[in-house]
Every structure is written in structure tokens, then in C-alpha cells.
Amino acid sequence: MDHFHFRDGVLHSEDVPLSAIAEAVGTPVYVYSRATLVRHAQVFRAGLAGLESPHIAFAVKANPNLAVLKVLAGEGFGADVVSGGELTRALAAGVDPAGVVFSGVGKTHAELVQGIEAGIGQFNLESEEEGYELSLIAERHGRRVPCALRVNPDVDARTHAKISTGMRENKFGVPLDRAAEIYAALADQPGLEMRGVAVHIGSQLTELAPLEMAFEKVGALIVELRQRGLSVTHADLGGGLGVPYRKGDEPPTPAEYGAMVARVTAGWEVRLTFEPGRVIAGNAGVLLTRVVRTKRSGNGPPFVIVDAAMNDLMRPAMYGAWHDFDAVTPSGERTTAHIVGPICETGDTFAMDRETDAMAAGDLAVFRTAGAYGATMASSYNSRGFVPEVLVDGDRFAVVADRIDPAAIMDAERIPEWL
Numbered sequence: 426m427d428h429f430h431f432r433d434g435v436l437h438s439e440d441v442p443l444s445a446i447a448e449a450v451g452t453p454v455y456v457y458s459r460a461t462l463v464r465h466a467q468v469f470r471a472g473l474a475g476l477e478s479p480h481i482a483f484a485v486k487a488n489p490n491l492a493v494l495k496v497l498a499g500e501g502f503g504a505d506v507v508s509g510g511e512l513t514r515a516l517a518a519g520v521d522p523a524g525v526v527f528s529g530v531g532k533t534h535a536e537l538v539q540g541i542e543a544g545i546g547q548f549n550l551e552s553e554e555e556g557y558e559l560s561l562i563a564e565r566h567g568r569r570v571p572c573a574l575r576v577n578p579d580v581d582a583r584t585h586a587k588i589s590t591g592m593r594e595n596k597f598g599v600p601l602d603r604a605a606e607i608y609a610a611l612a613d614q615p616g617l618e619m620r621g622v623a624v625h626i627g628s629q630l631t632e633l634a635p636l637e638m639a640f641e642k643v644g645a646l647i648v649e650l651r652q653r654g655l656s657v658t659h660a661d662l663g664g665g666l667g668v669p670y671r672k673g674d675e676p677p678t679p680a681e682y683g684a685m686v687a688r689v690t691a692g693w694e695v696r697l698t699f700e701p702g703r704v705i706a707g708n709a710g711v712l713l714t715r716v717v718r719t720k721r722s723g724n725g726p727p728f729v730i731v732d733a734a735m736n737d738l739m740r741p742a743m744y745g746a747w748h749d750f751d752a753v754t755p756s757g758e759r760t761t762a763h764i765v766g767p768i769c770e771t772g773d774t775f776a777m778d779r780e781t782d783a784m785a786a787g788d789l790a791v792f793r794t795a796g797a798y799g800a801t802m803a804s805s806y807n808s809r810g811f812v813p814e815v816l817v818d819g820d821r822f823a824v825v826a827d828r829i830d831p832a833a834i835m836d837a838e839r840i841p842e843w844l
């Protein structure tokens with residue numbers, strides 16, 4: 426369920442017609458629904474009702490907009506961050522530092538210092554080497570910092586190869602068969618308080634079985650660690666739950682996910698953390714765009730050229746991802762078309778041979794399920810600017826990220842005087 430629906434023939438976000446946003450802000454523009462964010466946060470939490478005080482840390486990478494983070498902080502969510510920039514954002518949005526988990530394979534010295542100084546709740550260590558470095562820094566700060574060891578369970582998440590993270594050949598975490606030995610070594614470090622394990626096998630998972638397999642391996646590791654006399658009080662089960670991108674998709678629900686987790690983790694006696702991203706934000710946003718013109722092509726379907734492009738929404742070009750495409754004021758006529766952006770790359774194609782609403786120059790349309798890994802993955806390729814973001818709340822809306830024009834990007838460039 427989302428809060429993007431037709432009313433009087435016009436697609437609305439909550440009580441705001443998307444045409445009003447296009448008029449006020451221009452296109453392309455990302456539009457997020459506050460009510461949907463809140464609903465998704467509450468449904469996710471309700472799915473975990475069988476667990477004792479789970480901690481939910483929103484994966485900031487999915488949508489780092491400050492207003493979005495503030496909405497989720499208001500729902501009691503912490504933040505899963507993977508860079509100093511994301512940490513700065515989470516704190517600026519009002520996330521409690523104690524609720525921040527810092528993941529990432531390449532945290533720099535400066536980022537480790539930043540995390541310590543902010544007093545974050547947990548570092549998810551992705552290597553033995555990172556643990557030694559963090560311990561030294563923590564000692565210098567006179568601190569012992571809470572840590573979990575991220576393990577790589579070597580499980581095929583059965584998702585797109587580029588967003589799978591839990592196979593042996595992936596760069597994330599430490600191999601499961603060395604995890605106990607590494608955990609023991611890190612538990613001896615004076616700057617670290619090793620308190621648990623973490624796992625995250627990939628994103629847009631449409632089956633529970635790979636997650637269950639990974640969690641079972643984590644459960645066995647916890648038993649082994651305790652047998653070695655090591656303390657384990659926390660486990661971080663990551664994110665990854667998939668969302669419907671296409672009408673008819675039926676990924677597991679948060680309730681089904683939560684029931685599986687409750688079953689697999691029964692008896693673990695740890696506090697669980699979750700790092701959902703897409704399932705919270707994905708269907709809380711659309712990319713609103715305008716048709717620039719249509720163009721006939723040979724014998725094939727026409728091209729519908731929109732003013733959004735791969736630099737604004739990278740997922741179709743990068744992963745061949747499907748995003749539903751709908752007119753804001755559909756006439757009822759349907760057609761088959763290729764939906765493309767203006768960028769000078771063949772890859773700037775949102776859909777080929779897509780059955781869609783018939784559209785003409787000037788019409789408004791949306792790419793759905795664009796609230797996660799949308800605006801945040803944008804670039805300014807072809808010297809296009811950055812698309813603005815709008816948050817809707819009932820019958821009001823606000824620009825929560827300005828459009829950044831190509832001229833503003835150019836302002837940061839210099840021609841040296843010797844040129």
C-alpha cells in the first residue's frame with residue numbers, strides 16, 4: 426500500500442495532485458509521501474512484534490534526504506551508515522547517536538575517528554585489520570567502542586549480481602570459517618567491546634530462504650563463540666527485504682520476514698538489529714517527469730522521450746531494473762512504446778516495448794518505486810543538474826532538496842590562471 430493514487434483522474438501523492446508539484450517545482454522531481462514512509466516504518470516494526478525490543482536502523486544509503494531521515498527518526502528508527510557523510514546527515518536529522526550502526530568495508534581513519542567522537546552505538550567491523558586500527562584509535566580517545574563482526578556467510582541471495590553481498594567472492598565481511606578466530610582476536614583488543622555479529626547478504630531479496638540460511642549460519646557461529654567463552658549480546662541481521670517494482674510482484678511481507686526471524690533466532694538471547702532501506706523508502710517515492718516529445722522509429726514502437734534520464738534514476742541503466750511508468754492524467758488509451766531519456770547513451774533507456782498509457786509531448790508521468798536508490802545515486806552526467814526532492818504531507822508539500830542547476834556545479838570548477 427502506498428499513498429500514490431488516482432483521484433478525479435489525476436495521480437496524487439496523499440492529497441496533492443502531482444500536476445501541482447510539477448507546476449510549482451518543475452520536472453523532473455522526486456516526490457516522497459510522508460504517510461507512506463510512516464506506514465512502512467510501522468508495518469516493518471509490527472512484523473518484528475515477536476522479538477524483544479529489536480533495534481531498527483534505516484539504511485541511509487537508500488534515501489539520505491534529511492527530511493526523510495527526520496520522519497524515520499520520529500518513528501524511533503536509528504541509522505545504518507556507511508560513510509562519514511551519511512553519519513553527518515543522520516545526526517543532523519536528529520537520529521540518536523546511540524542508534525547509529527556504522528557499516529562499510531573501507532571506513533577511513535578519519536571516519537573511524539568521526540564515529541568514535543560522535544559516540545555511535547556500534548561499529549560493524551568488516552575485517553580483522555579494521556578492528557586493530559579502530560582499537561588503536563579508540564584507546565587514544567580513552568574509549569572502548571561497541572563492535573560487531575560482519576561475517577560473509579557464502580550464501581547466494583538470488584538477487585542481481587551487482588547487489589549481492591554475501592558470497593565468498595564478495596568484498597564484504599570476514600569468511601565464516603575464520604570468524605570465530607578473528608572475533609576472539611578482536612575481543613582481546615583494549616579499545617574494542619566485541620558484542621556481536623552482523624550479516625547482510627544483499628538487496629532486493631524476493632525469497633526468504635537465502636536469508637534464513639544465512640541467519641542459521643550466524644546462529645551456529647554464536648553458539649561456537651559462546652563455547653569459546655566469548656560474549657555475544659547482539660546480532661545485526663542487515664536489510665535486504667525486496668519490494669514490488671512491477672504490478673503483480675509479491676515479495677515476502679515484513680510479517681512473513683519477521684515470523685521467519687523469530688523462528689530462526691529463538692534462543693539466541695541477543696538484541697537484534699535490522700537495517701532495512703528499500704522496503705521503507707522504495708514505494709514511498711516516485712520520479713515525476715514530463716514528456717519532451719515522442720518520436721517515431723522505423724517499424725517499431727515510438728520513443729517517448731522524457732525529461733528525466735539515467736543520471737537522475739540510474740537503476741534501469743545499471744541493473745536493467747524495471748520501474749512502472751504511468752501517466753499522471755491517463756486518457757485511458759494504451760500503447761506500446763520505448764521510454765528513454767535525453768542522454769547521449771543507448772543505456773539511457775528506462776524501458777523497451779513497454780505497454781503504457783498513450784502519451785504526448787507535455788504530458789506528465791511517473792516512474793514508480795523511486796524512493797530508494799533514486800535521487801541518491803544521481804550524477805550530473807551530460808551537465809544536467811541534480812533533481813529536486815519534495816516531501817508531501819497530507820495536502821501540503823515542501824521542497825526538501827533544491828534543484829542544483831548545471832551553473833551551480835560549474836561554480837565549483839576553476840580554470841587555473843596559467844591556462
Ligand SMILES: Cc1ncc(COP(=O)(O)O)c(C=O)c1O
Nearest residue numbers: 484628629664665700701702703
Ligand atoms: C550493510 C547494509 N545494510 C543494509 C542495506 C540495505 O539494504 P536494503 O535497502 O536492501 O534493505 C545494505 C544495502 O544493500 C547494506 O549494504
Ligand SMILES: N[C@@H](CCCC[NH3+])C(=O)O
Nearest residue numbers: 486588628629740797798
Ligand atoms: N543501489 C542498489 C542497491 C544497493 C544496495 C547497497 N548495499 C539498487 O538500486 O538496487
